[in-house]
Amino acid sequence: MQRLGAVIVFRGLLLVVFLIPIHQGASAALLGILFLGSFIVGGRIPMSRYLAQAWDVWLYLLILLVGMLYTEDTDTGLKVLETSLSLFAFPFIFVKVGPFEKDKLYAVFYAFGAGLLAAFLFCLMHAGITYEATTEAGSFYADQLTAALDNTLPVYFAYYLIAMITFGLYLLYYQDGSIRSGVNIFLLAFFFVMLLLMGSSTAIVGVLFSLLYFVLKFMYEEKRRNSHRLAFGISLVFLICLFAINSLNVFGEANPGQDDYWERFVLWESAIEAMPNWLVGVGTGDYTAVLNTYYRSHDLASFAVSNFNPHNQFIETLFSLGIPGLVAVLLMIGRPIYKAVSTQNIIGFLTFFPFLIYGMTEVFFGRFQGVVFFAVFHQAFASFYVFQDSSLSLKEDKF
Numbered sequence: 001m002q003r004l005g006a007v008i009v010f011r012g013l014l015l016v017v018f019l020i021p022i023h024q025g026a027s028a029a030l031l032g033i034l035f036l037g038s039f040i041v042g043g044r045i046p047m048s049r050y051l052a053q054a055w056d057v058w059l060y061l062l063i064l065l066v067g068m069l070y071t072e073d074t075d076t077g078l079k080v081l082e083t084s085l086s087l088f089a090f091p092f093i094f095v096k097v098g099p100f101e102k103d104k105l106y107a108v109f110y111a112f113g114a115g116l117l118a119a120f121l122f123c124l125m126h127a128g129i130t131y132e133a134t135t136e137a138g139s140f141y142a143d144q145l146t147a148a149l150d151n152t153l154p155v156y157f158a159y160y161l162i163a164m165i166t167f168g169l170y171l172l173y174y175q176d177g178s179i180r181s182g183v184n185i186f187l188l189a190f191f192f193v194m195l196l197l198m199g200s201s202t203a204i205v206g207v208l209f210s211l212l213y214f215v216l217k218f219m220y221e222e223k224r225r226n227s228h229r230l231a232f233g234i235s236l237v238f239l240i241c242l243f244a245i246n247s248l249n250v251f252g253e254a255n256p257g258q259d260d261y262w263e264r265f266v267l268w269e270s271a272i273e274a275m276p277n278w279l280v281g282v283g284t285g286d287y288t289a290v291l292n293t294y295y296r297s298h299d300l301a302s303f304a305v306s307n308f309n310p311h312n313q314f315i316e317t318l319f320s321l322g323i324p325g326l327v328a329v330l331l332m333i334g335r336p337i338y339k340a341v342s343t344q345n346i347i348g349f350l351t352f353f354p355f356l357i358y359g360m361t362e363v364f365f366g367r368f369q370g371v372v373f374f375a376v377f378h379q380a381f382a383s384f385y386v387f388q389d390s391s392l393s394l395k396e397d398k399f
Contacts, residue, residue: 005040005041008037009037009093009096009097010098012030012034013034013093013094014108014111015111016034016376017111017112019115020115021112021115021118021149022118022119022122022149024152024369025150027372028086031093032089035089035092038095039092041096045095049386052386053379054091056328056331057375057378057379058087058091060325060328060331060332061087061088064081064084064321065284067280067281067283067284067285067320068283068284071283071284071286072285072289073283073285075285077283077286079285080284080285083368083371086368086371086376087374090376090379093379094379094380094382095383099390100387101384101387104384105380108377112160112163112376113164113167117187119149123146123148126147126148127140127145140197141197142199154200156369156370156373157198158195158198158200158203158204158206159203159364160373161195161198162203162206163373165191165195165207166347166351169188169234170350172184173214192238192241196245202361203358203362205357206357206358208242209350209354209357211235211236211239213350215235215239218235264311264312266300267310268312268315270291270295270300270310271316271319273294274290274294275318275319278322279322281317281318281319281321284321286320287320288309290319291303291304291308291319295308311362313329313363314360316363316365316366317329317365329359332374335382336352336385337349337352337353339385343385345381345384348381
């Protein structure tokens with residue numbers, strides 16, 4: 001019975017992951033149901049197991065709660081907590097899945113990739129219908145392309161695409177996983193084209209790390225298999241395309257103002273100068289009001305009208321929660337990177353290192369799209385590392 005419950009929870013988890021790129025409302029609702037259901041199935045789990053799974057994300061949530069004690073805008077603070085609930089819920093679900101082997105980790109990637117593919121096929125179909133009615137080529141670009149989906153921003157879809165391109169190249173290079181090479185190559189090409197259509201050059205910086213990894217890995221490889229050559233060739237072609245597009249300024253011409261670096265520098269500077277207290281920040285919900293006051297007093301009223309955040313996760317966290325919050329965020333991102341390095345888990349490192357890059361240009365914890373994306377993969381890898389540690393412990397005991 002306990003095994004059946006674990007199977008049900010895991011299949012429900014995969015459905016949640018599949019729905020993340022398609023409809024955030026549906027994925028959030030199903031996540032809530034699965035969270036409540038996780039207390040019914042399976043046996044009792046010791047608190048030490050939950051802490052091993054999620055001590056870093058719960059530390060961040062605790063600091064968010066403490067920030068509510070001195071925030072004045074409690075409504076905004078409650079919205080921030082609501083946005084972050086997936087960080088609290090996923091650990092309870094992953095723990096009830098049972099031993100989290102590599103096959104289950106890959107299944108999470110496959111489910112997410114399938115949902116992403118379905119989302120973009122729907123977007124392309126909707127864009128085609130719109131283009132037929134308006135003859136506007138912009139229907140296939142950036143926010144107009146993703147407009148068919150529920151409350152989405154293209155930059156988050158760029159993050160999703162980078163993760164799946166990285167995973168696809170990893171499977172191809174190491175001949176790992178059950179997906180056929182031909183299907184993998186087709187999906188890589190499709191996701192790369194969709195990434196270009198997202199038009200976010202700041203987000204695309206994140207994929208450069210993965211592409212350069214496979215190029216350099218091949219160059220220093222002593223024994224080169226055909227799979228190595230194939231992944232190297234695809235990575236090199238993608239890199240050439242990105243540099244050519246950047247040289248031609250395609251992003252700027254197609255969508256002016258989408259990625260103004262100068263604007264981000266102004267936002268970063270504004271947040272740093274407006275920060276009243278580096279130690280504890282302004283509180284969980286007061287960042288918008290304090291920043292808007294600063295914008296209006298420094299001839300940046302247009303930023304206040306748009307309610308611009310700092311467009312930097314680390315500055316935003318420091319601004320809101322002070323040094324403890326920043327440390328918690330760095331721990332959340334750094335812990336899976338450390339575990340990946342210490343266990344030589346390449347896909348774990350390639351999946352999480354780009355979050356450091358994302359955090360330099362966006363506040364990815366500011367929307368459900370970003371939080372749930374981080375939370376599901378953070379907990380998937382955390383479960384995998386806990387499983388590895390327990391397996392190693394059993395082997396040592398037997399020895």
